[in-house]
Amino acid sequence: ETGVTQTPRHLVMGMTNKKSLKCEQHLGHNAMYWYKQSAKKPLELMFVYSLEERVENNSVPSRFSPECPNSSHLFLHLHTLQPEDSALYLCASSQEVVGGGDNEQFFGPGTRLTVL
Amino acid sequence: AQKITQTQPGMFVQEKEAVTLDCTYDTSDPSYGLFWYKQPSSGEMIFLIYQGSYDQQNATEGRYSLNFQKARKSANLVISASQLGDSAMYFCAMRDGTGGFKTIFGAGTRLFVKA
Numbered sequence: 001e002t003g004v005t006q007t008p009r010h011l012v013m014g015m016t017n018k019k020s021l022k023c024e025q026h027l028g029h030n031a032m033y034w035y036k037q038s039a040k041k042p043l044e045l046m047f048v049y050s051l052e053e054r055v056e057n058n059s060v061p062s063r064f065s066p067e068c069p070n071s072s073h074l075f076l077h078l079h080t081l082q083p084e085d086s087a088l089y090l091c092a093s094s095q096e097v098v099g100g101g102d103n104e105q106f107f108g109p110g111t112r113l114t115v116l
Numbered sequence: 117a118q119k120i121t122q123t124q125p126g127m128f129v130q131e132k133e134a135v136t137l138d139c140t141y142d143t144s145d146p147s148y149g150l151f152w153y154k155q156p157s158s159g160e161m162i163f164l165i166y167q168g169s170y171d172q173q174n175a176t177e178g179r180y181s182l183n184f185q186k187a188r189k190s191a192n193l194v195i196s197a198s199q200l201g202d203s204a205m206y207f208c209a210m211r212d213g214t215g216g217f218k219t220i221f222g223a224g225t226r227l228f229v230k231a
Contacts, residue, residue, distance in 0.1 A: 042207075
């Protein structure tokens with residue numbers, strides 16, 4: 001595997017379900033990100049981890065719970081979601097520790113989530 | 117507050133011609149970075165080009181160049197010799213250069229390349 005991978009690619013869940021999204025980066029990067037991309041809205045940053053420590057939490061509802069067990073893996077645990085949470089969830093990584101640099105982010109293909 | 121504006125929801129260009137995608141930004145920070153990403157229908161965002169606020173020259177990467185006009189707070193992407201594979205969504209993004217990981221994105225422009 002190369003780059004950033006995400007599983008599953010598609011997920012349909014009911015509002016009472018619990019599911020997890022997985023992201024893995026094979027680039028040796030230090031920072032990992034979760035973004036939400038809804039129709040007709042700009043990409044929204046949800047969480048950022050640097051060296052496995054959460055450094056950004058962008059006022060995301062508690063029904064989304066991130067986990068970063070090591071610098072290569074990032075999870076997004078989902079529970080009691082709402083239909084408006086249906087979106088494309090993108091994971092990204094970058095080679096930086098403190099942010100603010102010129103390092104581009106490398107994105108995975110995303111998980112298309114549908115909440116019924 | 118930082119803001120990115122892309123005013124062109126959709127653009128058409130003839131294959132082999134050049135096209136300019138507009139991006140304006142607003143920030144009070146003296147140091148910042150500007151990025152352009154491409155998102156094909158497959159969903160994966162692909163980095164294209166970067167411009168730092170203190171860079172004296174416009175960035176170029178192959179067929180991509182960034183027309184950076186700092187006083188006007190604009191960072192337009194120019195794609196030369198358009199190809200059918202350039203059909204995609206294009207996003208302008210900005211990051212505060214003084215630290216922090218937050219990157220804000222514009223709403224995007226969908227580019228259609230006609231044969």
